[in-house]
Amino acid sequence: MVDPDRMREIAAWSRGLEADAFRRACAGVSERHYAKGATIIEEQLPFDAWVGVASGLVKLRSLSVDGKEVTFAGIHAGGWFGEGSVLKGEKRQYEVVALRPTTVALLDRETFMWLFDHSAAFSRFLVRQLNERVGFFIGLVENDRMQDPLSRVAGALASMMNPVLYPDVGQHLKITQEEVGQLAGLSRPVANRSLKQLEERGILRCEYGGVTVSDLEALTAL
DNA sequence: ACATTAAATTCGA
């Protein structure tokens, strides 16, 4: 249970809900806090909730075919994920780890399904998000072939700037170069070099504790 | 790995 103002703050999708649906959504959400490095969800465990990042940053990682751990997504404040597992009622195919102190919001499966069945606004939002997800995974497969750090960094940043997945996202992203490295699977020095290259191309600006992206199109294209 | 700089925190008034 979370109060309405807090709900609107942490879940952009709740703002357009019908009054009754919004009330139920608030009742079905709870928040939890995790320390840096904590595992929020273990792989293969059934975890019956849709997860939103209220503040902080998490990474999703799974085991690739050859047994290596691969981070395939970073989710920051405003992002909601795991709808696939909830819809299908299946086990998590990935592990979720906090990269910094993080507060997550959990929408229980029962409420999720009720909203899906009874709220047109919620369903529309979900379809939109799932469709965006498809695009994301297609991009992943293509990008994963490319091993160059520049593409990896660009991909990690672009996915976090996606305006559909992050309705409230602006041009600025609060993320350290260390965290960029962790998301892109690179050492911090390499992440630093890649970020500077992107800055030289005029795609973004590096700042203390974050980046400001001025050309999201170009970033996505990489 | 190290030097530099920015930010957050502490502390004395």
Added chain:
DNA sequence: TCGAATTTAATGT
């Protein structure tokens, strides 16, 4: 509560 001093965090090389 203000600002200087100190400590911690992030960056650049």
